Amino acid sequence: MPQEKYAPLAMDLHQTLVLLHRKLKEKSHDADLNWSQKHVLRYLYRHSVSTISELAALEGVRTQSMGATVQSLKDAGYIVxxxxxxxxxxxxxxxxxxFVQKVEATLLIKEEWLQQCMTERLTEEEIHALEQALPALNKLVADA
Known part of the structure; x- marks a missing residue:
């Protein structure tokens, strides 16, 4: 198979992205939230408003299940x-x-950490290579 020649690159890219995700996660303070709660909060941050039905459809769960997730986020003071x-x-x-202020502060912390690491650890050529690779990486994660 022709795609097998990309297996080592895929493995290395996966490992690197997992490590980067882990480092960025260390900079946030949302360890007390489960995956579904985080997904709802990210969706609302990007889209401003939604209904329980829309969120349930997005997650592929029953409305009642999403209702419990939403209630826990309301109780925590994250959503209204x-x-x-x-x-x-x-x-x-x-x-x-x-909560929006908390999210924006966390995003700023993550981006400042990334910027500092790039400045301290990478050459100008490596930073340029990242800039060149970004469109391809965005294509990998784009919805088909």
Whole structure:
């Protein structure tokens, strides 16, 4: 198979990305959240608002299961719900201002750490190589 020639590169890239993810995770303070909670928070951060039904469909879980996840995030003070002005039966979920500030502070910490590592450990040529590789990496993770 022609793709087998890329197996070593795929293995190395996977290992490197796992290590980078681990390092970035060390810089955040969300270890007390499970995967589903983190996914909901990331989605709301990117899209501002959603409903429990939309989140459940996104996660591929029942609405009742997502309801428990959402309630735990409400109890933690991370999200709030407001009645949908177009359909009072629905609740629009969004992040609290305090949580948005926490997320943005964490993102800044991660990005500053990455910038510092790049500056201290990489040559200009290596930084340029990262810039050149970024579009290809984005293609790898883009939804098909």
């Amino acid at each position: 719900g407001q009645p949908d002005p177009k359909d009072g039966r629905k609740t629009l979920l969004s992040l609290t201002d305090d």
